[in-house]
Amino acid sequence: MYDQLKDSVTRRYFLESTTKFCCHVGLSTIFLACLAEESGNYKSTSNNETTGIAGADFEPAYLKLHKTGELKNRAEKLREMMESCRLCPKMCGVNRLRGEEGFCRSPGARLVVSSFMPHFGEERPLVGRGGSGTIFLTHCGLRCVFCQNWEISQLGRGSNRQEDDLAAMMLRLQSIGCHNINLVTPTHYSASILKALDIAAGGGLRLPVVYNTCGWERLEILELLDGVVDIYLPDFKFWDGEMSARLTAAGAEDYPEVTREAILEMHRQVGVAKPAERGIMQRGLMIRHLVMPNNAGGSGEIMEWIAEHLPEDTYVNIMAQYNPLYKAYDFPEISRRITRDEYQAVVRRAKQVGLTNLDIQTFWWLQR
Numbered sequence: 001m002y003d004q005l006k007d008s009v010t011r012r013y014f015l016e017s018t019t020k021f022c023c024h025v026g027l028s029t030i031f032l033a034c035l036a037e038e039s040g041n042y043k044s045t046s047n048n049e050t051t052g053i054a055g056a057d058f059e060p061a062y063l064k065l066h067k068t069g070e071l072k073n074r075a076e077k078l079r080e081m082m083e084s085c086r087l088c089p090k091m092c093g094v095n096r097l098r099g100e101e102g103f104c105r106s107p108g109a110r111l112v113v114s115s116f117m118p119h120f121g122e123e124r125p126l127v128g129r130g131g132s133g134t135i136f137l138t139h140c141g142l143r144c145v146f147c148q149n150w151e152i153s154q155l156g157r158g159s160n161r162q163e164d165d166l167a168a169m170m171l172r173l174q175s176i177g178c179h180n181i182n183l184v185t186p187t188h189y190s191a192s193i194l195k196a197l198d199i200a201a202g203g204g205l206r207l208p209v210v211y212n213t214c215g216w217e218r219l220e221i222l223e224l225l226d227g228v229v230d231i232y233l234p235d236f237k238f239w240d241g242e243m244s245a246r247l248t249a250a251g252a253e254d255y256p257e258v259t260r261e262a263i264l265e266m267h268r269q270v271g272v273a274k275p276a277e278r279g280i281m282q283r284g285l286m287i288r289h290l291v292m293p294n295n296a297g298g299s300g301e302i303m304e305w306i307a308e309h310l311p312e313d314t315y316v317n318i319m320a321q322y323n324p325l326y327k328a329y330d331f332p333e334i335s336r337r338i339t340r341d342e343y344q345a346v347v348r349r350a351k352q353v354g355l356t357n358l359d360i361q362t363f364w365w366l367q368r
């Protein structure tokens with residue numbers, strides 16, 4: 001089974017995908033590592049050390065559902081929802097099974113993948129030594145005006161793939177030593193993802209699955225992901241509804257409310273994120289908050305809410321890398337990088353309200 005799947009992700013596609021990503025983010029070392037693997041120099045065996053599985057007793061959440069057939073059923077339920085699509089809070093109601101395109105611009109029920117590769121720029125507990133096995137999915141139902149991946153999310157750069165191709169990518173990432181399968185912007189492809197996971201689990205996939213989302217998720221969908229996802233990695237971008245309506249093409253005034261409910265449900269499912277052996281994360285909730293200029297995200301309130309509604313050791317990554325890309329220059333309040341003072345104020349507030357598990361980034365390069 002695995003050999004069949006492996007063949008469907010060709011060497012050429014893997015190299016093209018990796019090259020595009022590395023050129024995009026300027027990480028030539030990743031490309032060289034992948035190239036080395038392709039040429040047979042990269043150590044890849046089936047034992048736990050080199051496949052990135054942190055412990056021999058680790059079992060990913062989806063394996064149980066795969067064994068009972070429930071994973072396949074859930075994939076089918078999600079697919080049925082595309083008949084009048086309600087996979088994301090935009091709730092377009094288009095018939096994607098007949099090829100109709102909704103607000104996210106996904107081409108009907110087809111799956112479009114931009115790239116897949118070991119990613120060394122994610123959170124340290126996801127990266128470890130082998131990298132986070134990242135799969136970039138195209139299109140997005142929220143579409144922030146400052147999107148850092150706008151060519152993928154807004155222009156839809158990628159290739160049409162089948163679910164068994166996606167399964168093969170997962171197995172490929174496992175075989176080259178990645179520690180997890182990190183699905184970036186998965187919401188509108190959740191049906192295909194679960195189907196691919198079912199195939200990959202049958203082919204030997206044992207890595208934890210990371211659901212790397214903008215946070216704007218419907219509870220009905222999250223309930224179908226209960227027992228499938230090991231690590232939730234949601235953004236919490238905006239505290240204020242007027243601001244989220246202004247800064248997203250979706251006009252998502254309900255973003256703060258929907259995201260708060262979604263994060264509580266994610267925490268209910270997977271709990272606090274605690275690294276396992278060698279500092280590798282296997283399960284839990286990891287929240288990301290991108291600090292924006294002029295406090296456009298409402299950072300202080302977000303930190304206060306997290307401290308009030310979730311355990312104090314909830315993992316919170318306070319991100320400093322905001323860059324005014326895509327249409328950000330059309331919005332004066334977000335048309336610059338953040339300052340060092342703006343970043344430090346958020347970190348201070350997070351500590352004041354009692355959060356203890358903060359991922360604080362280097363910020364010496366920010367202007368005062």
Ligand code: SF4
Nearest residue numbers: 085088091092102104
């Ligand atoms: S996933 Fe796409 S088509 Fe479906 S509701 Fe969301 S934006 Fe609309």
